[in-house]
Amino acid sequence: MATAKIALPPKLIPVFAGEADVRGAYGGRGSGKTRSFAKMSAVRAYMWAAAGRSGQVLCGRQFMKTLADSSLEEIKQSIKEEPWLAGFFDIGETYIRTQGLPGDVYYTFMGLDRNIDSVKSQARILLAWVDEAEPVTDEAWTKLIPTLREEDSELWVTWNPERKTSATHKRFRLGGDPRYKLIELNFRDNPRFPAILERQRQRDMQQRPDQYGHIWEGDFRSVVEGAYFAQALTKAKEDGRIGRVSADPLMTIRAFADIGGTGARADAFVIWIAQFIGKEIRVLDHYEAVGQPGAAHLDWLRSRGYEPAKCQVWLPHDGKHGEKVYDASYESFFRQAGYKVSVVSNQGKGAAKQRIEATRRLFPSIWFNADTTEGGRDALGWYHEKKDEERGIGLGPEHDWASHSADAFGLMCVAYEEPKAKTNDLGFKARKVV
Known part of the structure; x- marks a missing residue:
């Protein structure tokens, strides 16, 4: 035969x-x-x-x-x-x-x-x-x-x-x-990998390092064209700012949320856990759930050890409003559970762009705990500009699966205040004399 x-x-x-x-x-x-x-x-x-x-x-x-x-x-x-x-x-x-x-x-x-x-x-x-x-x-x-x-x-x-x-x-x-x-x-x-593709691969390695892994190595896609934070995430990885980050037991834990609802088609509810330590923002944890009641979010906070005694919740301006299914605001819900709550005021027109710029400005000071923030970092890498392909212009952030985590992260960056230098009794900035 x-x-x-x-x-x-x-x-x-x-x-x-x-x-x-x-x-x-x-x-x-x-x-x-x-x-x-x-x-x-x-x-x-x-x-x-x-x-x-x-x-x-x-x-x-x-x-x-x-x-x-x-x-x-x-x-x-x-x-x-x-x-x-x-x-x-x-x-x-x-x-x-x-x-x-x-x-x-x-x-x-x-x-x-x-x-x-x-x-x-x-x-x-x-x-x-x-x-x-x-x-x-x-x-x-x-x-x-x-x-x-x-x-x-x-x-x-x-x-x-x-x-x-x-x-x-x-x-x-x-x-x-x-x-x-x-x-x-x-x-x-591929033993028959052609020379022209090898040239393209080398170009992508040099010119598009944030996309190289997905294109050529079969990695999951972490960024898309027009992604706002792709380069910042790549730099954070290169700098070693994505790794093992532990909580400081003496510092306040802050929970920054983007609120969702409990309906079948509700937006995702997201929480980022962070600490502001000096000029560093240490991002410790990330949570996302869809269609769950407030009790589910509260249970997650408590199960991770983020108790009211050491954790403060930050909400966007609509945290004051009643939830679509239950006639209660998230602000009152978390207060009743014993948490201190801060509501960030409405930034008005262009709020999304303000959050993006605040995030870009602070990214060099942000550290991530790798194991517990992977899903959130995937969302940050995906968050991108919506394009009008015919006219070639940007239409603002794309509202998709990644936008809720990105909005909560942006809320954290907007809420961050750089620590002020300590002053002496006369009001002068103190400085160390060598």
Whole structure:
């Protein structure tokens, strides 16, 4: 029996060996994962058709308006790279299917955001390959996976990670299922990594260090274009200001909040815990919850040891107003729980920009406890300017998942007052005489 050799990055060989329900690869640019999975999908299509099987290879992406947004061209090119394989496929402008074999296997292409309900009616899916899978929702996965009804049907997943909270990350990287074969694949794992990409990689390393890890190393995305605090966070890391930071037991603990509600679609409620020690701001902890009552936030404070005797709560100006579900303000709620409460006055028009500028100014003096502030730092790195793409102008901060943590952090920076120099009895600044 004749055999064929397929060129793959060596790290992918175990992924395609043996049985599996899910095979996949995640990582940065230039790893060769998309081309490799495209090629192997054609190999599998050939094998099934040669064995007399008929069915389809479904290629999905979360967003696909036209075939130009699909994996069609990638699969065409991967088939053409293998002369022995190309003769077994009929490749048209908008289709790919096997030919000259006992069975008939064809490709279909689908955008999951618009067509996920119609996937239930798809006939005999032998393989579903979802490329650029990072934004695929949990709902889409829940509807797609049960359509793989053949005993040897498989799901293949390839993506560049962005967020730890994504449905794709949670389902496949945290699943721990023994029938899931997934690996991380980056540029250094690709023996055919092209010289032009190496030049681009070097440029990104020099010119975009805050984005380099996500683009090339498969790291989670910590910043986006237009992010307000990306460079400041990178500098804090370089300076060693993100590490182990302990509370000073003699100093006041301050809890800075951005308030949310208790409705199903409420904004997030965020708390940053910090201490002002000299000219340093030591950020000790971060908390975020959605749709929870005040009692849940109070329970978190107490569970972390931030008791009323040593912790003061700071609220934005709307902390004085009644909560949308319960007719009570957060100010009165925390006071009744025994906390001292300060409410920062309304900064009026341009308040968001004032918080951003205050944060930028103070960032060189800010230290973070790494283990307990990671989620908040992710939000700070993501917080960015909303753009009018047609006119190329900024429209102010984007109101998304990151804005609540950024607003609470900005409140802390607005509330900060630099310590004044001590004076003697005559009112003169004291100074040390050497």
